[in-house]
Amino acid sequence: MSVTKTNTFMQAGSRGKSRRGRTPSIDMEKIENAVREVGAQMEDISMKDVADYLGVNVTTLYRHVGGIDGLRRIRASLSRSDLPALPPAKGHTWQSWLKVLADYYRQALLQHPDLLDFVQAALDPDFLNLEQEASILVKFGFEPRAALLAHSFLITTITGYVQQELQTIEEARSGYAPYYSRLFQNLDAHPDRLPTLSTVNLSQRDLDRDVNFKSIIHYAIAGIACQKGAPSDPDKKL
Incomplete structure (x- = not known):
């Protein structure tokens, strides 16, 4: 799906670079937050969208998640945490x-x-x-x-x-x-x-x-x- 990129993703990265003068460090917590924020604005996500949000290049992000499937697994995991508990069986056949x-x-x-x-x-x-x-x-x-x-x-x-x-x-x-x-x-x-x-x-x-x-x-x-x-x-x- 073709999605128009918003300035939000670029600004997040630009602020990090200008403040530190180097590529920001990232970890899984930051990646999960980026996936959550980017995913809230579009149906699908891409490596570039998340990398832009984090202010890093795609290669750096790839080293942490191993590719787009890794990002989608993170997004799926975040979705799973939003689900309610299993329905109770009491009173049912x-x-x-x-x-x-x-x-x-x-x-x-x-x-x-x-x-x-x-x-x-x-x-x-x-x-x-x-x-x-x-x-x-x-x-x-x-x-x-x-x-x-x-x-x-x-x-x-x-x-x-x-x-x-x-x-x-x-x-x-x-x-x-x-x-x-x-x-x-x-x-x-x-x-x-x-x-x-x-x-x-x-x-x-x-x-x-x-x-x-x-x-x-x-x-x-x-x-x-x-x-x-x-x-x-x-x-x-x-």
Whole structure:
């Protein structure tokens, strides 16, 4: 994405150079602050934007972070720190809790798309969320391995959905009809060309992203329930 640079980044570096007469020293704390400040003003960040803010050249920044992926990891880590705690399981069955958990992760990824680049590595770098989720699922009656697989399947499903969801949002912003909107147009114009799909009787409700997400998660949970090691009592509540 092409972004017009503001004077803020250049001024930050210029002040540092004029005050010290040499390239300012940087550390991870300063880099994290720069990523936070630069990232607040644009959807994507670049090595040059952050280097300009810090008043150093790109090579100096590269030595500290190893490239743009390093900066994006820092940004994802900062986003992770803004997320609320995992939703409690008290009063839920395992199915209803996974639905709440799925919505928690979906909202986190929609609000912080930079997390999608690294997903679990960014969402749970120290594995504490995974431990907490697995522990809760075991209390519901999952075998430990089945709990781990359930988490993995759920995260993979959510990630794929959100990636498509963000693409649909971007297409709509750009004035390009999203995939399923084009399907509607084709069904209206040429129903005989798509006879099987024409029998589905699609409506505008089928374009509702929230409704579709609930349907996808319903299918995912139904699949998890069929796996070896899933709870034998689906009605158990914590």
